[in-house]
Amino acid sequence: MVTGPVLPDATAYPLAGRVAVITGASSGIGMAAAEKLAAARVKLVLHGRRAARLAATAQKFPDVVWLEGDLVDGDAASRLLEMALKHFGTVNYAINNAGINHTGTIDQIDLDLLCQMVRINVEAAYRFTYTFLKHFQQENSGHLIHTTSVMGHKVRETAGGYxxxxxxIEALCEALRIELARSGVRVSCIAPGLVRTELHRDLDVHPSVSRNISRPLSAADVADAIYWVMCQPAHINIPQLVVLPQDHAI
Ligand SMILES: NC(=O)c1ccc[n+]([C@@H]2O[C@H](COP(=O)([O-])OP(=O)(O)OC[C@H]3O[C@@H](n4cnc5c(N)ncnc54)[C@H](OP(=O)(O)O)[C@@H]3O)[C@@H](O)[C@H]2O)c1
Incomplete structure (x- = not known):
């Protein structure tokens, strides 16, 4: 019979003690990733505008801090980097997940909403990448991960903007992957199909109904995929991972 304290199994928590920054952590995929990683003993810096939700996640786990704000703000990424270094002394993973979805045919789309989407989905992603890339290059180690979409590989009607x-972002990451190939820095895009989150809350009919998808992915399904990519040994990179519901005929 084994006695004494139960020691954590290193193989069960391969990322224990690592540090990750996650944007869009107040909802959906980002929140599920935060819960998955915190349970796997990763130290976290969370970002989003809805502070109460970030605080609720932080309360459940040790070593989780959060920063409230709009990711489009020019200094958001550097504040996140500073926070990770101040609290945890390092950062190993920078996960850019925040995003919005605005759809419409090109002749009818609301241009102001389209530009707002470009600012968060593209401008903020570039700013975030730029900041963490510089830090990771100095360290010659680190992993940049973006939540893109299957719509980063395909196009359909009403989705020209999104x-x-x-x-x-897929193009940014593909160029970056080549630029970084001889370094210790990795870059990956996780490209989900339809996920049941708050992303489509403004639509009258949920896309799972209009597109006849019986079982959309859950946010936890995508969090599992992100975690799997993070767990790959240093000599392996997964630059693109498309994750679809089985009956998502896109
Ligand atoms: N759901 C899908 O079907 C699907 C499929 C493929 C890809 N994706 C992508 O997955 C990512 C996460 O989306 P989700 O489905 O989890 O949607 P969600 O539940 O609506 O979550 C979006 C997250 O982004 C944050 N966010 C949005 N605008 C922001 C801003 N200006 N500044 C800071 N944070 C901002 C939100 O936080 P606050 O509102 O608190 O700021 C929230 O945490 C997005 O990039 C999305 O494009 C989603």
């Missing part, structure tokens, strides 16, 4: 923003 797909454009996601194609932009």
């Amino acid at each position: 797909a454009g923003t996601k194609h932009a």
Whole structure:
């Protein structure tokens, strides 16, 4: 019979003690990723505008801090980096997940909403990448992960704007992957199909109904995919991972 304290199994928590920054952590995929990683003993810096939700996640786990704000603000990424360094002394993973979805045919789309989407989905993603890339290059280690979308690989009617923003980030990451290939810095895009989150809350009919998808992904399904990519050994990079509901005929 084994006696004494139960020691954590290192193979059960391969990322224990690592540090990750997650944007869009107040909802959906980002919140599920935060819960998954915190349970796997990763130290976290969370970001979003809805502070109460970030605080609620932080209360459940040790070593989780959060920063409230709009990711489009020019200094948001550097404040997140500073916070990670101040609280945890390092950062290993920078997960850019925040995003919005605004759809419409090109002749009818609301241009102001389209531009707002471009600012968060593209401008903020570039700013975030730029800041963490510089830090990771100094360290010659680190992993940048973006939640893009299957719409970063495909296009369909009413999604010209959204797909454009996601194609932009896939292009950014593909160039970056080549630029970083001889370094210790990795870059990955996780590209989900339809996920049941608050992303589509403004639509009258949920896309799972209009597109006849019986079982959309859950946010936890995508969090599992993100975690799997993070767990790969240093000599392996997963640059693109498309994750679809089985009956998502896109
Ligand atoms: N759901 C899907 O079907 C699906 C499919 C493929 C890809 N994706 C992508 O997955 C990512 C996460 O989306 P989700 O489905 O989890 O949607 P969600 O539940 O609506 O979450 C979006 C997150 O982004 C944050 N956010 C939005 N605008 C922000 C801003 N200006 N500044 C700071 N944070 C902002 C939100 O936080 P606050 O509102 O608190 O600021 C929230 O935490 C997005 O990039 C989305 O494009 C989603």
